[in-house]
Amino acid sequence: MNLYELYDAILNGKLEKAVEVTNQAISQSIEPQIIINDYMVKAMEEIGARFEAGSAFVPNLLMSARAMKGSLEILKPLMNNSNVTPMGKVVVGTVKGDLHDIGKNLVCSMLEGCGFEVVNLGVDISSEKFIEAVKEHKANIVCMSALLTTTMTYMKEVIDAFENVGLRKDVKIMVGGAPLSEDFANEIHADGYSDNANSAVSLAKKLMAS
Amino acid sequence: MDKYQPDYRNILEVLYNRRPKVLPLYEHHIDAAFIEKATGQKFSDSINTDPELYFSKVINFWKENTYDAFDFEAPICEVFPDHGAILGGKAGPIQNREDFDRYPFDEIPSLFWANATPKLEAIRKVLPQGMKAYGGCGYGVFESAQDLVGYENLCIMQFVDPDLFRDLFAKIGDLYVTLWTKMVKEYSDIFVFFRMGDDLGHRTSTMLAPEIIKTHILPQHKKVVDIVHEGGKKFLLHSCGNIFSVMPDIIEMGIDAKHSNEDQIASYDEWIKKYNSQIGLFGGFDVNILSLGDYQSVYEKVVKDGTYFRGIAKGYGLGSGNSIPEYVSVDAYRGMIDAVKQIRRNDNYINNNK
Ligand code: B12
Numbered sequence: 001m002n003l004y005e006l007y008d009a010i011l012n013g014k015l016e017k018a019v020e021v022t023n024q025a026i027s028q029s030i031e032p033q034i035i036i037n038d039y040m041v042k043a044m045e046e047i048g049a050r051f052e053a054g055s056a057f058v059p060n061l062l063m064s065a066r067a068m069k070g071s072l073e074i075l076k077p078l079m080n081n082s083n084v085t086p087m088g089k090v091v092v093g094t095v096k097g098d099l100h101d102i103g104k105n106l107v108c109s110m111l112e113g114c115g116f117e118v119v120n121l122g123v124d125i126s127s128e129k130f131i132e133a134v135k136e137h138k139a140n141i142v143c144m145s146a147l148l149t150t151t152m153t154y155m156k157e158v159i160d161a162f163e164n165v166g167l168r169k170d171v172k173i174m175v176g177g178a179p180l181s182e183d184f185a186n187e188i189h190a191d192g193y194s195d196n197a198n199s200a201v202s203l204a205k206k207l208m209a210s
Numbered sequence: 211m212d213k214y215q216p217d218y219r220n221i222l223e224v225l226y227n228r229r230p231k232v233l234p235l236y237e238h239h240i241d242a243a244f245i246e247k248a249t250g251q252k253f254s255d256s257i258n259t260d261p262e263l264y265f266s267k268v269i270n271f272w273k274e275n276t277y278d279a280f281d282f283e284a285p286i287c288e289v290f291p292d293h294g295a296i297l298g299g300k301a302g303p304i305q306n307r308e309d310f311d312r313y314p315f316d317e318i319p320s321l322f323w324a325n326a327t328p329k330l331e332a333i334r335k336v337l338p339q340g341m342k343a344y345g346g347c348g349y350g351v352f353e354s355a356q357d358l359v360g361y362e363n364l365c366i367m368q369f370v371d372p373d374l375f376r377d378l379f380a381k382i383g384d385l386y387v388t389l390w391t392k393m394v395k396e397y398s399d400i401f402v403f404f405r406m407g408d409d410l411g412h413r414t415s416t417m418l419a420p421e422i423i424k425t426h427i428l429p430q431h432k433k434v435v436d437i438v439h440e441g442g443k444k445f446l447l448h449s450c451g452n453i454f455s456v457m458p459d460i461i462e463m464g465i466d467a468k469h470s471n472e473d474q475i476a477s478y479d480e481w482i483k484k485y486n487s488q489i490g491l492f493g494g495f496d497v498n499i500l501s502l503g504d505y506q507s508v509y510e511k512v513v514k515d516g517t518y519f520r521g522i523a524k525g526y527g528l529g530s531g532n533s534i535p536e537y538v539s540v541d542a543y544r545g546m547i548d549a550v551k552q553i554r555r556n557d558n559y560i561n562n563n564k
Contacts, residue, residue, distance in 0.1 A: 051415075058415075063366065101298040101299065102298065178474060179472070180474075
């Protein structure tokens with residue numbers, strides 16, 4: 001069988017094809033780790049890179065993520081007894097007062113597609129909720145999204161709140177959203193900023209390694 | 211300086227892409243909550259119970275702040291049965307062909323007019339001399355599609371049911387023709403020009419692929435542009451985000467002016483240099499500046515950059531890159547308004563001493 005068909009199916013957002021090839025791969029006892037890391041994640045990385053370069057669009061990312069999810073669902077039951085370990089655990093939310101969720105959901109899809117375990121808290125998330133979620137899920141990274149000037153300043157409050165409860169050094173904090181900039185991220189002492197869902201993944205990997 | 215006399219013919223010059231005598235102010239919208247915050251008067255509850263009171267308060271605020279015209283859009287999405295998917299967090303009422311066939315599109319015009327008529331009539335009654343509204347039917351074609359399906363599901367529909375995706379946009383286009391035809395026919399007296407808002411972009415790109423926007427959305431926009439032009443009026447498009455890849459096609463479909471800009475996407479003079487030879491432009495000042503800045507910093511920036519924009523542009527009206535939501539600082543907003551008054555005084559001085 002040709003596992004490159006799986007890569008192509010995910011890259012081109014073909015759910016049925018991705019599921020079909022994944023089933024074939026399972027029936028031939030190919031290790032889930034190989035299927036995921038060498039083909040599925042690679043396809044997500046490629047579609048992410050195309051999105052960042054402006055040659056793919058949000059709908060393409062969503063279709064790829066949908067195909068990836070379809071395949072992952074079949075592989076999940078087999079993963080307990082294999083040595084697939086998530087890249088890290090990430091808690092993601094749009095901050096308090098802000099309802100913009102499209103970009104945040106894309107960041108979730110890309111992180112998930114590239115091997116992170118993601119807890120998507122939704123929109124309008126207060127500092128208390130972020131902290132609670134980090135404690136509950138023992139997360140390594142917090143991703144905050146904000147699309148409004150006011151809510152972007154709230155990010156600083158969340159970072160301060162992590163400081164106040166003594167958890168700041170236990171988590172890496174990434175921020176993003178349309179009105180933000182690298183400078184702003186530095187100003188509020190976030191650990192990282194990126195302006196798109198693809199570079200969010202490389203940033204998360206870098207932070208996990210640091 | 212004498213009290214400012216609004217003159218809608220002044221702002222209209224921008225739509226003809228000519229340099230107005232007096233630098234006009236423009237906003238896509240000023241939230242009622244912001245007006246309440248700035249004036250200390252509560253009135254927003256009266257929109258349905260006493261629309262004349264509501265619009266007198268709103269229009270008076272625009273007038274006091276030296277605008278020639280103010281925004282009013284009668285919302286389309288808000289009368290859609292089971293509306294709200296555009297806000298995220300839920301799927302819209304149309305997810306498949308069956309939902310589409312069943313959806314009560316035919317009832318929408320009557321729902322729309324039941325909501326819009328009292329407001330339009332109230333505006334007609336309270337319009338001050340020299341002022342008119344701009345706007346018309348609220349929400350764009352793409353926004354209606356997002357409200358009926360949900361953005362993410364619409365993206366999926368594009369691939370898994372392309373026929374439904376095509377038919378949906380065509381159906382929305384037909385609905386827009388019905389609503390806009392009546393709007394232009396019956397309310398042209400209260401609008402100085404018409405405007406549609408349809409956010410087609412985000413920070414780094416368009417919300418759908420440019421080819422999809424050109425094939426499915428712009429032809430519907432063009433129907434509205436044509437209705438407006440046939441009614442003898444000018445058309446302004448408000449569209450947020452990075453839409454440079456479709457701007458040539460948008461200009462080609464006949465818009466007279468464009469609004470919305472964000473500094474993280476492009477500096478405003480880029481908009482002027484790229485497009486102002488063909489269309490009028492509004493905006494210039496990112497919402498970030500008006501939310502984070504204080505009176506003095508905003509005043510100085512707007513005098514400096516505003517004078518520059520007015521200097522290099524033909525048709526140009528100054529304002530925020532988007533709108534004045536509740537969270538904009540009242541001081542910073544006043545800084546912008548006072549700066550425009552200063553630019554006008556400077557212009558006067560130069561003209562009088564020529
Ligand atoms: C669509 C949209 C809406 C929709 C939201 C629908 C939804 N379900 O999310 C609706 C119509 C509801 C809406 C409402 C409002 N909006 Co709005 N909206 C937009 C618009 C056009 C696109 C946003 C979007 O979806 N982008 C698509 C995604 C893919 O991009 P993204 O969000 O930027 O995310 C990418 C990156 O930023 C990054 N990223 C995002 N989050 C994160 C997080 C991390 C950790 C990382 C690393 C990266 C990352 O990766 C993503 C993928 O590449 C923007 C314009 C713009 N330039 O973004 C305005 C915009 C954000 N809105 C704006 C405004 C003013 C409003 C309103 C206040 C309007 C009003 N007066 O009511 C309300 C506020 C509602 C609220 N309380 O939240 C302004 C904000 C200005 C400011 N500086 O404050 C903008 C910038 C428009 C403008 N021209 O100025 N809006």
